[in-house]
Amino acid sequence: MRDYQRDPLGFAANCAGKGGIVPIRLFFYPCVFISHPSFIEEVLVTHHQDCIKPFFLQWPFMRRLIGKGLLTSEGEFWRRQRRLAQPAFHRERISQYGLVMGDYTLRKVASWQSGQLFDIHEEMMRLTLEIVAKTLFGADIEDTAKEAGELISIILEPFEAQATIRWFLHNHLPTPVNRRFHRATQRLDEIIFKIINERRAQPSDRGDLLSMLLDAQDEDGSQMTTEQLRDEVITLFIAGHETTALALTWTFYLLARNPEVESRLAEELRDVLGERAPTVADLPALKYSENILKEAIRLYPPVFAFGREAVNAFEIAGQPIPVKSQILIFPYVVHRDPRYFPDPEHFKPERWTEEFVRQLPRFAYLPFGGGPRACLGNSFAMTEALIILAIIVQQCRLKLAPQKPIKPRPSVSLRPEHGIKMLVEKRA
Numbered sequence: 001m002r003d004y005q006r007d008p009l010g011f012a013a014n015c016a017g018k019g020g021i022v023p024i025r026l027f028f029y030p031c032v033f034i035s036h037p038s039f040i041e042e043v044l045v046t047h048h049q050d051c052i053k054p055f056f057l058q059w060p061f062m063r064r065l066i067g068k069g070l071l072t073s074e075g076e077f078w079r080r081q082r083r084l085a086q087p088a089f090h091r092e093r094i095s096q097y098g099l100v101m102g103d104y105t106l107r108k109v110a111s112w113q114s115g116q117l118f119d120i121h122e123e124m125m126r127l128t129l130e131i132v133a134k135t136l137f138g139a140d141i142e143d144t145a146k147e148a149g150e151l152i153s154i155i156l157e158p159f160e161a162q163a164t165i166r167w168f169l170h171n172h173l174p175t176p177v178n179r180r181f182h183r184a185t186q187r188l189d190e191i192i193f194k195i196i197n198e199r200r201a202q203p204s205d206r207g208d209l210l211s212m213l214l215d216a217q218d219e220d221g222s223q224m225t226t227e228q229l230r231d232e233v234i235t236l237f238i239a240g241h242e243t244t245a246l247a248l249t250w251t252f253y254l255l256a257r258n259p260e261v262e263s264r265l266a267e268e269l270r271d272v273l274g275e276r277a278p279t280v281a282d283l284p285a286l287k288y289s290e291n292i293l294k295e296a297i298r299l300y301p302p303v304f305a306f307g308r309e310a311v312n313a314f315e316i317a318g319q320p321i322p323v324k325s326q327i328l329i330f331p332y333v334v335h336r337d338p339r340y341f342p343d344p345e346h347f348k349p350e351r352w353t354e355e356f357v358r359q360l361p362r363f364a365y366l367p368f369g370g371g372p373r374a375c376l377g378n379s380f381a382m383t384e385a386l387i388i389l390a391i392i393v394q395q396c397r398l399k400l401a402p403q404k405p406i407k408p409r410p411s412v413s414l415r416p417e418h419g420i421k422m423l424v425e426k427r428a
Helices: 002-006 008-016 037-046 060-066 075-089 091-110 120-137 139-161 165-172 176-201 209-215 226-257 259-273 280-285 287-299 354-359 378-395
Strands: 021-026 029-034 117-119 306-310 314-316 319-321 326-329 396-400 408-410 414-416 421-426
Touching: 002 008, 008 021, 008 029, 008 408, 029 037, 037 314, 037 326, 060 139, 060 165, 060 176, 060 226, 075 091, 075 209, 075 226, 091 120, 091 280, 091 378, 117 120, 120 139, 120 209, 120 226, 120 378, 139 165, 139 176, 139 226, 165 176, 176 209, 176 226, 209 226, 226 259, 226 287, 226 378, 226 396, 226 414, 259 280, 259 287, 259 378, 280 287, 280 378, 287 378, 378 396
Parallel strands: 029 326
Antiparallel strands: 021 029, 117 421, 306 326, 314 319, 396 421, 408 414
C-alpha cells in the first residue's frame, strides 16, 4: 500500500509488467490489476453483470456528493436513469451546444493579451465550467452557476487524499475538512434544488440539459424525482468540465513541446476554416485536430484509472475473481503498452490512421471507459474539446514558460502537479 500511495502510476505499470492480470492486496482489500485488452473486455462486457462500481465510490463523501447518479447507481435503476438522460446527448442537442462552446471560447481568447502569463489548467477549468453551466442550466442563472463551480472546487479538495489515512479520517470523523465539505455540499444542494423547483413551476424547453432531464419520460411515463435530478445534475456538472479541461490542458502542453505538430494543426485550420470560427458541422473535416486530441488523451487520460467490484465469482484466463474483489484498470498504463502503441512515450498524432485504428484491439484505448457503462457524455466532451482547440490555435500560440518540471499527479483525475504556466502570443 505504501508503494501504491507513493507512486500509483508507477505501481500500476509495474503490475502490468508482471502480466495482464495480477492479483494483489491493498490493505485488507483483495484486488486484481487488469491490463490486457481482452481481459478488460471480459470485465466490462462479458462479465459486466457480475460487477458493480468499486467500493471507493461508496465512501461517505462520494455517497453524499453524487448520491445515486449515473456514476454510482446500479441495476435496473441505473438503466432507467440512462434511458432518461440519453436524449440530452443526441446529435441535434450537441450541435446546439456547439454554438455555446464557440461563443464562450471566443470570449475567453479575446480576454487574453500577447505576453500574458497564466496557468493553462486554471484557464481551461474556468472556460469549461462556464460552458457546462450554460449548457446544463441555461443563460438565466450564470451568477448562481459560478457559485456552484466555486463550491465544487471546495468539495473536491479532500479527494486529493484518496488512498491515504487522511482520506479515511476525513470521511468518518468531524475534521475541519469534513465539516467544510458538508457545508459546501449543503449549499450546493440548496442551489440545485432551487433551480429544479423553479423549472418545475414554469416548465419549458430552454435548450439546456436540465430542460431535457425535466421533460424526459420513461417507457411507463414516469419521470425523475427532484432528488434523482439533483444527483444527475451534480454528476454532469462535475464530470462535464473537469475531464475536458484536463484533456485540453495536456493537449496544449504537448503542442508547446512539439511545434511541428502545432504548425501542421494551424495549417489544417486555415485550409478548412479560413478565418472563421469552427462549427459542429466542420468537425468531421478536422481529422488531424481530432488525432491530436486522441493522442493527447492516450498519453494523459483524465480518467487515468477506474474499477469494478465483483458481486459474483468468475474467472479470467484461469485466474479466479472471488466475490468482493476490487478490479483495477489503468488506461494510463494500457495506453502506453508498446504492443499496441509503438514508441508509446512519444506524442505522435500521425499514428491514428484508419489502418491503425482497425488493427488496434478493442479495449487497448479506453479514455471513456467501455461496455454498457461507457461515458454517456463522450461525444459532448470531444465536440467541446475540438471546438476550443481549433479556436485557440487559430488565434494564439501558447508557449511553455520556465517552471518546475511538469509531472502528472493522479488524484481525482490526472492533473499537472504544479499546473502548467504558459505565455500567450496572439497571431497576426
